[in-house]
Structures are given as C-alpha cells and as structure tokens.
Amino acid sequence: MKNTYKAVEVSAPGLLRVVERPISEPGAGQVRIRVEACGICHTDAATVMGVYPGLTLPRVPGHEVVGRIEALGSGVSKWKIGQRVGVGLIAGEDGACEPCRRGDSVNCQNPVISGVTVDGGYAEVMIAEARGIASIPDELNSAEAAPLLCAGITTYNALRNAGLRGGDLVAVQGIGGLGHLGVQFARHLGFRTVAIGRGREKEKLAKDLGAHVYIDVTVEDAAAVLQRMGGARAILATGTRGDAMGPLVSGLAVRGKLIVVGVPQDQIGLNAFPLVFGGRSVYGSLTGTAIDQEDTLAFSALENIRPMIETVPLEQAADAYARMMQGKARFRMVLVTKDGIAQSAKPAA
Ligand SMILES: NC(=O)c1ccc[n+]([C@@H]2O[C@H](COP(=O)([O-])OP(=O)(O)OC[C@H]3O[C@@H](n4cnc5c(N)ncnc54)[C@H](OP(=O)(O)O)[C@@H]3O)[C@@H](O)[C@H]2O)c1
Ligand SMILES: [Zn+2]
Ligand SMILES: [Zn+2]
Numbered sequence: 001m002k003n004t005y006k007a008v009e010v011s012a013p014g015l016l017r018v019v020e021r022p023i024s025e026p027g028a029g030q031v032r033i034r035v036e037a038c039g040i041c042h043t044d045a046a047t048v049m050g051v052y053p054g055l056t057l058p059r060v061p062g063h064e065v066v067g068r069i070e071a072l073g074s075g076v077s078k079w080k081i082g083q084r085v086g087v088g089l090i091a092g093e094d095g096a097c098e099p100c101r102r103g104d105s106v107n108c109q110n111p112v113i114s115g116v117t118v119d120g121g122y123a124e125v126m127i128a129e130a131r132g133i134a135s136i137p138d139e140l141n142s143a144e145a146a147p148l149l150c151a152g153i154t155t156y157n158a159l160r161n162a163g164l165r166g167g168d169l170v171a172v173q174g175i176g177g178l179g180h181l182g183v184q185f186a187r188h189l190g191f192r193t194v195a196i197g198r199g200r201e202k203e204k205l206a207k208d209l210g211a212h213v214y215i216d217v218t219v220e221d222a223a224a225v226l227q228r229m230g231g232a233r234a235i236l237a238t239g240t241r242g243d244a245m246g247p248l249v250s251g252l253a254v255r256g257k258l259i260v261v262g263v264p265q266d267q268i269g270l271n272a273f274p275l276v277f278g279g280r281s282v283y284g285s286l287t288g289t290a291i292d293q294e295d296t297l298a299f300s301a302l303e304n305i306r307p308m309i310e311t312v313p314l315e316q317a318a319d320a321y322a323r324m325m326q327g328k329a330r331f332r333m334v335l336v337t338k339d340g341i342a343q344s345a346k347p348a349a
Contacts, residue, residue: 002023003022003023004020004021004022004023005020005021005023005123005124005125006018006019006020006021006123006124006314006315006337007019007020007021007060007119007122007123007124007125008060008061008122008123008314008315008317008318008335009058009059009060009119009122010047010048010050010057010058010059010060010061011057011058012050012057013048013049013050013051013057014048014049014050016048016061016122016317016318016321017318018315018317019058021123023125024127025071025073026071026072026073026076026127027073027127028073028074028075029073029074029075029076029129029130029131030073030076030127030128030129030130031069031071031072031073031076031079031085031127031128031130031133032069032070032071032073032125032126032127033065033067033068033069033070033085033087033125033126033127033128033133034067034068034069034070034124034125034337034339035065035066035067035121035123035124035125035126035337035339035340036066036067036068036084036142036143036336036337036339036340036343036344037065037066037067037142037143037145037146037311037334037335037336037337037340038062038064038065038066038120038121038122038123038146038314038334038335039062039064039146039147039149039150039151039177039307039309039332039333039334039335040062040064040317040320040321040324040329040332040333040334040335041063041064041089041150041151041177042176042177042178042240042324042325043063043089043150043263044061044062044063044115044321045325046116047059047061047115047116047120048061048321052113052116054113054116054117055116055117059115059116059119059120060115060119060120060121060122060123060126061115061120061122062114062115062120062121062122062123062126062335063087063088063089063091063113063114063115063120063121063149063150064086064088064121064146064147064148064149064150064151064334065086065087065088065114065120065121065126065128065146065149066084066085066086066136066142066143066145066146066149067084067085067121067126067142067337067339067340068082068083068084068085068339068343069081069082069083069085070082070125072130073130076130078130079130079133083135084135084136084142085128085133085134085135085136086133086134086135086136086145086146086148086149086293086297087114087120087121087126087128087132087133087134087149088114088132088134088149088150088153088287088288088290088293089113089114089115089150089287090105090106090108090111090112090113090132090286090287090288090289091111091112091113091114091118091128091129091132091133092111092112092128092129092131092132093105093106093108093110093111093112093131093132094108094109094110094111096110097109097110105289106286106287106288106289106292107286112129112132114126114128121335122314122317122335123314123337124314124337124338124339131290132290133290134149134290134291134293134294134297135294136297137297137298137301139301140297140300140301140306141344142336142340142343142344143309143311143334143336143340143344144306144307144309145297146332146334147177147181147307147309147332147334148181148293148296148297148300148307149293149296150287151177151178151181151307151332152181152185152296152297152300152305152307153287153288153292153293153296154178154261154285154286154287154288155172155178155179155181155182155185155236155238155261156181156185156288156292156295156296156299157285157287157288157292157296158182158236158259158261158285159182159185159186159189159191159234159236159259160185160189161285162234162257162259164189164191164233164234165233166189166190166191167190167191167192168191168192168233168234169191169192169194169226169229169230169231169232169233169253170186170191170192170193170194170232170233170234170235170236171193171194171195171196171215171222171226171232171234171235171236171248171251172186172193172194172195172196172211172235172236172238173196173222173235173236173237173238173239173244173245173248174196174197174237174238174239174240174244174262175195175196175197175202175205175206175331176238176239176240176327176329176331177307177324177329177331177332178238178261178262179195179197179236179238179239179331180205180206180209180307180308180331180332181305181307181331182236182238183195183206183209183210183211184209184210184303184305185299185305186210186236187209187210187211187212188210188299188303188305192212193210193211193212193213194211194212194213194214194215194225194226194229194232195207195209195211195213195214195215196214196215196217196222196235196248197214197215197216197217198216198217198218199216199218200216202214203216205308205330205331209308213225213229217244222247222248222251223247223248223249223250223251224250224251225251226248226251226252227250227251230253231251231252231253231254231256232251232252232253232256233252233253233256233257234252234256234257234258234259235248235251235252235256235257235258235259236259236261237258237259237260237261237262238261238262239262239264240262240263240264240265241262241264241266242264242265242266242267242268242269243266243267243268243269245258245260245262245264245268246268246269246270246271247269247271249270249271249274249275249280249282250271250274252274252278252280253278254278254279254280255278255279255280255281256278256280256281257280257281257282257283258280258281258282258283259283259284259285260282260283260284260285261284261285268282270282307331307332308330308331308332309331309332309333309334310323310329310330310332310333310334311334311335311336312333312334312335312336313335313336313337313341314335314336314337314338316335317335320333320335321333
C-alpha cells in the first residue's frame with residue numbers, strides 16, 4: 001500500500017489545491033478511513049475563505065464523508081476494519097463542558113469539527129474520532145449517503161424536533177443542498193409541504209421532490225401566500241441571505257416557528273409585531289450527533305429519500321466547489337475518490 005494519499009487542502013484563503021500527504025496511524029480512540037465520497041456543503045466556504053472561528057490553514061475541508069475503516073487506534077472496540085462509516089461536521093465532543101454534561105453534545109463548547117479543527121473528507125484518507133462516526137446502511141451507496149451526513153441530518157433533525165404534527169403546513173425556504181432534502185423530509189414526515197425558492201426553474205424539481213406548493217419569491221410575497229394558506233406551523237430557513245429570512249415570520253401561523261439552519265453573513269432583520277402578537281418564535285438548529293446521523297440514514301432508506309447529486313472526481317474539487325458557490329449544483333456536488341469509483345463498480349452484495 002502507498003504510504004501517501006491525495007488530499008485537497010486550503011493552503012491560503014480562497015485557494016484549494018491537490019497535495020500529497022503522508023499517511024499516519026490513528027491515535028487512541030480514532031479510526032483511519034479510506035474515503036469513497038464527500039459532499040460539498042456551503043459551510044465549506046468558511047474553511048475555504050479561512051474565516052471559520054478557530055481555523056488555521058492549511059486545512060482539508062469536507063464534512064459529508066463516507067468511507068471504509070482501514071485502521072483502528074487503541075481502545076476502539078465498536079468498529080471493525082472494512083466497515084462503511086460516515087463523518088459529519090460535529091465529529092466529537094469533549095464530554096466535559098456544561099452542554100455535554102447535560103447530554104446536549106451537539107452544542108459542545110469544544111467540539112472536533114471536521115474540516116475546521118481537524119482535516120476533513122476532501123481526501124483519499126481521513127482520521128476520525130471513533131465516538132463521532134456513524135454506520136452507513138447497505139441500501140445507500142457512498143455518494144448518495146454523503147450529503148445525508150450534513151444537509152440531510154440538519155434538515156431532518158430540525159423538522160423532527162420542532163414539535164410538529166402530521167398534516168401541519170410546513171415551508172422550506174431555499175432549494176439548495178439542504179433545502180432539496182428538507183422538502184423531501186417534510187413531505188415524508190407527513191406535512192403539507194411548501195417549497196420557497198427563487199425563479200420558476202426550480203418549481204418542477206421542487207414538486208418532483210414532494211412539495212405540494214411552490215412559491216417563487218421573485219414574483220410572489222412568500223409570507224402573504226403562506227397566510228392565505230392559513231399560516232405555516234414552521235418554516236425551515238436554509239438560504240444564505242438573512243434579509244430573505246426575517247420577513248418570513250409574517251407567514252407563520254400563531255405560535256409558528258421560524259427555524260434558522262442557513263448561516264448567512266448578513267443580519268436577519270425582524271419585525272417585533274408578528275413575533276409578539278401571536279407568540280411566534282425564531283430559533284436556530286445545528287446539524288446533529290452521530291446517532292442522529294444513523295436515524296437520518298435509516299429514515300432515508302425507509303422512505304426511499306435520496307439526495308439529487310452530481311459526482312466529480314476528488315481532483316476536481318475546486319471546480320465543483322465553484323459550481324456550488326455559483327448556485328449551479330443540482331443539488332449537491334459530491335467528490336468521489338478512486339476507491340469510491342472502484343467500490344461503486346462492484347455488483348451489490
Ligand atoms: N445549521 C446547520 O447545521 C447547517 C448545516 C449545513 C449547512 N448550513 C448552512 O446552510 C446554508 C445552505 O447550505 P447549502 O449547502 O444548502 O447551500 P447551497 O446548496 O449552496 O444552497 C444555497 C441556498 O441559498 C439560497 N440562496 C442563495 N442566494 C440567495 C438569495 N440571494 N436570497 C435567498 N436565498 C438565497 C438558495 O435558495 P434558492 O436558490 O432556492 O432561492 C439555496 O437554498 C449555508 O448558509 C450553510 O452554511 C447550516
Ligand atoms: Zn455542512
Ligand atoms: Zn462539550
């Protein structure tokens with residue numbers, strides 16, 4: 001076996017380049033993964049631009065990682081060599097901070113963050129904390145499982161934890177990597193599902209993904225349309241613009257919730273009136289834990305939910321990243337390594 005591997009690192013802000021790195025052994029409590037696929041999430045922009053808090057360069061981005069375990073560090077007993085596993089954004093908690101001690105490990109104050117505090121999955125090899133990985137079910141191939149590990153879990157967790165009931169009117173704003181999965185989860189969780197996007201081009205795609213109604217914000221006021229439908233119990237805001245989120249509060253039913261999962265650079269402007277008169281609320285939701293990953297994957301297998309993906313060889317990461325940033329991906333760019341291609345060519349077991 002070669003003692004080096006190919007990775008795509010951010011060497012300086014804005015610069016993604018292919019490098020060859022030495023393979024190292026996993027430390028105590030870690031595993032080494034031979035990566036097959038890694039999705040490109042919009043959050044990777046914070047690594048590529050060098051602005052993620054606590055980030056130092058060079059760093060390999062990528063937190064929608066699927067591959068096979070090829071080496072176990074000392075003390076790892078739950079996982080086996082050859083097992084297919086996934087790694088998401090929050091890939092290990094310290095177990096010591098107050099949220100961890102209260103059992104809220106996704107909000108750990110000192111987490112291991114793939115592609116930020118440690119190298120991520122734009123690579124042929126990744127070292128991960130064994131406590132932070134998830135098992136991948138056989139029903140999902142590696143390229144289609146990858147986006148479920150961030151775009152999928154983030155939207156699924158936010159929706160399933162929102163106290164909603166079957167038949168509720170639920171809208172998903174922003175039809176990108178997160179949003180196109182959010183629409184599918186909302187539909188399969190039993191909600192009357194509205195997709196809110198920009199332009200007519202996404203209407204058919206959104207309806208094919210399960211939306212009952214599509215609102216094109218370039219010609220319609222989303223809040224007014226939602227109010228005519230009776231008001232949304234929840235709106236999952238996945239977009240990258242804060243000024244597009246605040247006005248959505250007026251589209252909520254009494255006690256409705258605007259759940260913010262997109263992380264725009266600009267402010268979310270809020271009008272107090274609809275918040276106060278009607279007890280509406282706004283809150284955020286951060287991805288999820290390894291066991292939430294397994295729930296997301298199991299629900300996706302159960303309900304036949306798949307991301308819509310475009311696969312690209314690892315070496316073309318910079319082009320694929322640019323395509324995502326330009327809003328051209330339909331709907332997730334997924335990097336595949338030569339091991340990923342070899343595995344997908346094998347007949348199903
Ligand atoms: N909370 C979490 O744990 C978590 C996890 C993953 C990602 N994120 C964040 O979620 C956001 C989306 O990530 P993604 O991977 O889905 O990105 P993406 O695939 O690049 O999609 C971009 C999204 O932004 C929307 N958008 C772009 N320009 C807009 C504008 N001018 N006004 C309104 N909406 C606009 C697009 O919606 P339309 O084109 O349909 O209007 C699309 O839904 C990012 O901010 C990312 O950092 C958060
Ligand atoms: Zn992500
Ligand atoms: Zn902690």
